[in-house]
Amino acid sequence: MDVYGLMAEFMEATDLLEAAQQAHDSGYVHMDAFSPFPIEGLSPLMGLRHTRLARVVLGGGLVGLVVGLGMQYYATVIDYPINVGGRPLASWPSYVPVTFEIIILFAAVATVLGMLALTGLPMPYHPVFNVAAFKEATSDRFFLLIEAKDSQFDLEKTRAFLQELDPVDVHVVEP
Numbered sequence: 001m002d003v004y005g006l007m008a009e010f011m012e013a014t015d016l017l018e019a020a021q022q023a024h025d026s027g028y029v030h031m032d033a034f035s036p037f038p039i040e041g042l043s044p045l046m047g048l049r050h051t052r053l054a055r056v057v058l059g060g061g062l063v064g065l066v067v068g069l070g071m072q073y074y075a076t077v078i079d080y081p082i083n084v085g086g087r088p089l090a091s092w093p094s095y096v097p098v099t100f101e102i103i104i105l106f107a108a109v110a111t112v113l114g115m116l117a118l119t120g121l122p123m124p125y126h127p128v129f130n131v132a133a134f135k136e137a138t139s140d141r142f143f144l145l146i147e148a149k150d151s152q153f154d155l156e157k158t159r160a161f162l163q164e165l166d167p168v169d170v171h172v173v174e175p
Contacts, residue, residue, distance in 0.1 A: 002175060003174060004173040004174060005127075005150075005153070005173045006171070006173065007131060007134075007143050007145040007172075007173050008143065008169075008170050009133055009169045009170070009171065010142040011140075011142070011168055013037075013039050015142065017045075019165040020033055020045040022165060023045075023165075026152070027152050028150055028153075029152075030146070030150035031144065032046060032144075033045075033142070033143065033144050034128070034134070034143040034145070035142050036138050036139055036140065036142075039142075052114075052118060053111070053115060053118055057110050057111050058107075060108075060111070060114075061106060063106050064102045064103035064104070065102075065103050068101075068102035068103060069095055069099055072094075072095045076091075127173050127174065127175050128173055131171045141168075146162070
């Protein structure tokens, strides 16, 4: 039988957190948790660390800085130079408001695109959707998934391990 993994269903967030801790301590690496709300302390157990999103946003902001300054420099110095009141053509204080807004715009767009790219969204299909009980993950149930690609995954041993965690049920997730 071809399986994507095994998923344990819990009624309480604390049960999910304890189960994730035990699975992490047992050496499982390829696992995921599903909850209707964020649970503090769960992300490190799932192997989630800081993302590269901050670098993407910084890059977007720096590109916005170059575009904002470059656009205004080109317009006021190269394309249409006008000497107003003896000011220099490249008067940077007048560039600040527009450049600031363009930095914000580029950083915001980089944030949205970076978040979508780094999380693999939109994801219209995931194998956990094949489990009928998973529809409760958005309301009042908590799920711990151990994927079959984990080096320690053995269908019967992993099922026995999950059963020891006292879940409501253990579901086989088919691809």
